Amino acid sequence: DTAVSQTPKYLVTQMGNDKSIKCEQNLGHDTMYWYKQDSKKFLKIMFSYNNKELIINETVPNRFSPKSPDKAHLNLHINSLELGDSAVYFCASSQTPDQPQHFGDGTRLSIL
């Protein structure tokens, strides 16, 4: 059983489109995160939710909007995709905000 699962695994789309990435965790964790990993493998946090409430919102364009319908899900919607959005997006979860994080396998987003 996959603990943190993301869909889709690969996403290829054109500039200007709107797309969503879904994340689900079956670990019973309270806290979920979105990270962006660029082409140089640098991993940077974007958002963090605890019990469906936003607790971290790093400097991310407002074209990116996270949505947490329940504690087990944190989806990422991206409007008006740009070339610079091409990256691997990782979802993660932890029991509480101060516990170690468990990562999904990433969604590889390519903008044409």
Add this chain to the structure above:
Amino acid sequence: QKEVEQDPGPLSVPEGAIVSLNCTYSNSAFQYFMWYRQYSRKGPELLMYTYSSGNKEDGRFTAQVDKSSKYISLFIRDSQPSDSATYLCAMSVTGANNLFFGTGTRLTVIP
């Protein structure tokens, strides 16, 4: 200057060698230190989690933290080809939230 600096490698060692991976950091408020292993096309997997200074051992892996020098290390003993991966250090001020990652060191263990 980045918050966390890590030599990207690549690093190649023969099977059985002792591997030393290192990170330096600039923020003296960091208290929680982690090492993650990332295989190709996979997400980071937590290897070691330590608080403040000192050593922690888990099987073939030993994590060291020297807060006075702002330097952390991961040692892998008796390295195996299955250890071939990218190793990421990460650290935070409060718990494991809001992690700052290094760029990762790519390790290859040659049979």
